[in-house]
């Protein structure tokens with residue numbers, strides 16, 4: 001395939017985990033996007049404007065929805081959704097699509113999802129596929145977790161950068177994927193429940209496997 005693989009992470013610790021897993025594979029560029037979808041969109045756009053990539057991945061740690069993705073598992077996006085891009089109304093949340101103001105969902109190539117998911121599963125990792133929500137605020141209550149799960153059927157994980165990365169990739173007509181290693185359950189804020197070190201180790205393992213399927 002023409003072009004390299006671009007992997008965008010939010011923070012340096014995630015970039016370092018991905019680089020350890022890639023072990024110097026020059027077919028991949030790994031860039032720190034910054035936390036949040038605006039920083040991610042800007043940084044991804046700058047990278048895509050300067051080099052030739054055939055796929056873009058938003059990768060990092062994320063929160064897993066109850067009964068969808070346990071802490072320690074890996075989530076591969078079937079769709080990347082800006083979950084708080086819309087309006088609060090007396091009848092509930094209206095998406096920007098419903099408001100007629102644009103898009104809040106980026107689709108992911110189904111074959112790509114299957115290839116990545118199966119390769120990771122074959123390596124022994126616990127892998128789920130489903131919509132990954134992008135939020136500007138980390139969910140911190142059970143009420144919000146339940147509201148998001150009800151609003152977005154099958155919501156599997158949440159993070160803060162995916163839609164920004166995916167929107168930039170969409171602008172350049174490049175396939176995009178989000179991969180999250182689950183560091184915590186989505187719900188009541190409990191810092192002690194965050195397994196960041198373990199999630200970074202899983203991110204390193206995921207990254208060591210990607211060259212098999214994304215070269």
Ligand SMILES: O=C(O)c1cccc(C(=O)CC[C@H]2O[C@@H](n3cnc4c(=O)[nH]cnc43)[C@H](O)[C@@H]2O)c1
Pocket residue numbers: 010011035036060061062063064135137138139158159160161183184185186189191194
């Ligand atoms: O609330 C805290 O005490 C806290 C502790 C550690 C990290 C945070 C973050 O805000 C990390 C945000 C960062 O990590 C991704 N991430 C990981 N889990 C989640 C989540 O459940 N919901 C949203 N984002 C999550 C995110 O993509 C950011 O890059 C807070």
